[in-house]
Amino acid sequence: MSAELAKQTQATPARRRGRIGDLLVRWSFMVPAILLLSVMLAYPIFYTIDISFSRFDISSFGAGEWVGWENYIEVMDDYRFWESLKVTMIYLVIALPLQVVLGFSIAFLINAEWAGRGLIRALFIIPMVVAPVVAGGMWRMILDPLWGILNYWLGFIGIGPLDWFGDPTLAMAAVIIIDTWRWTPFIVLIATAALLALPKDVFEAAKIDGANWWSTLWSVAVPLLVPVIAATFVIRWLGAVKMFDIVLAATYGGPGKATNVINLFIYEEAFRSLRFAESAAMAVIVLIVTMVLTGLFLYGSRKLEELF
């Protein structure tokens, strides 16, 4: 130990220079990534935080006079902020479990070997690659109360006509339907991959042990999939809290404020009402809430993994 220490302190200047050169080379490889991340990620975040504690100076388009927590207090007092948070929560609480359950169920059903499975899987990608605005517009047409095809079909089974974008509850349902249409296939793909990666022999053991389809599902497949389900949930959650585009295209927060999710509200406040400082404060609050909840979900999913 002491001999080693002695050797280190005795390092010749040449060797030390070599080490510094080595360090420089290593860091130089990281510079592009660091630059890119600071410009694209760190700067906007700090800019937002800076604004949120200041009076916004329209002339310099930056932070003006420091006002401390003033913007935060104002936002917290604004009932519309809480309303749109509530709307976002309703959307998340319904859409996320729905998509995860639906995604894994479809994957389980199409997991059996059959011809054309590859084609169906390829078709599943379409909703994901359609631009959100296009998806929103398309669904506006499908769900149109007067000449939309969904109401036409629902008419056959004696339902409707439903005013999809006029009724607050139905509008939220419409947003969730569009979002689910868009994102369930993504979960189906993940789930299909996960199902294919499951150990085959455990299922064979279950077959020999006499487990039927149902108990194979509940006693073997689901427990084995729990870590993947949890991870999928977290990934989907990270996408869903950013919900903006579909609402923008389909309902624009309406009717009234029924589908006015937080991101749309922040956007409106910033770029319509030009209340940049207040919306920056809201953005920071949402960021922190999201981080805390994501941390909780990650912790939870790790606990679940340990359990199984």
Added chain:
Amino acid sequence: MSTVQIRDARKSYGAVEVLHGVSLDIEDGEFVALVGPSGCGKSTLLRMIAGLEDITGGDILIGDRVVNHIAPKDRDIAMVFQNYALYPHKNVRDNMGFALRQRRIRKAEIEQRVNNTAQILGLENLLDRKPRQLSGGQRQRVAMGRAIVRDPNVFLFDEPLSNLDAKLRVQMRSEIKELHQRLKTTTIYVTHDQIEAMTLADRVVVMNGGVVEQEGSPLDLYDNPASLFVAAFIGSPPMNFLEGDLVGGTNLVLADSTALPLPIGDPKGRSRVTVGIRPEHFTIADSGWPATVSVVEPTGSETQITARLAGHIVRILIRGRTATKPGETIHLAIAPEYVHLFDAAPVPQLAELEDVA
């Protein structure tokens, strides 16, 4: 307990036939090992018996029932998998009781049967552990427990010991043997390890390329291999082979025209043969085939000598110790009953099998 009959079983994947008509009669309570190199069809055959692969042709009977179209769970078999295939989220107790619960057996009885089995296998203290909290040997024991607890007609083992380290493998081997002697359940055991097959089974079935090469008691296969393949496959270290012409009845003339006198002639009168001699059947004598020692490997109870005989490497295994040193010339003698003669053919390459054995 029950017999198993396999009648001309065939298996094809698409146009490729991998099992070319295998027939086997397994008696009630018998321990049969299916052994062969990878790809020989032994696992496929076992999975066909289990019902995990369907049967392309022929019949499989368990007891007196054709099971070709009977679901695995109704065949009254239990299987132990190579990777244990335990339910990872269930503890040992639930892993072992799962099959019984599927049959709606009363809780009290399940509890009792699981406890009995756990006792047999020494798992009493592990019943509440999850598989990942167990060592490889313990997992293997749980997998066996899961099979035993069901009290099936037939046990199927699919390379159950190949994931264990060498020492544990030997220990589990004797445990499986002891278990079979105690339960006397018909057992079919697939392995690529000929030693495992030889030590465990009442009868060994050597398979190669989708057909049965030879079947018989372990010592029968060792003493009277019917083909070069079986001769090369059974025995460790493997048999030595020398290919050459038989001249004058008992003189083996090798490719480089070295003449080696054999103690016997060929009863079939072939002119070109491959001679097989097991390493342990050579004796070092004053006269005989001259060979130059290249390596001497003592293990205490026996010594393995690697030597060169007219350019061919031969292995010699002698009991006890020897003063022979590398570079010396020794003379090898063979008793007539230990000379195996086969049709001349290249020796099957089984190097990979030795490795895993």
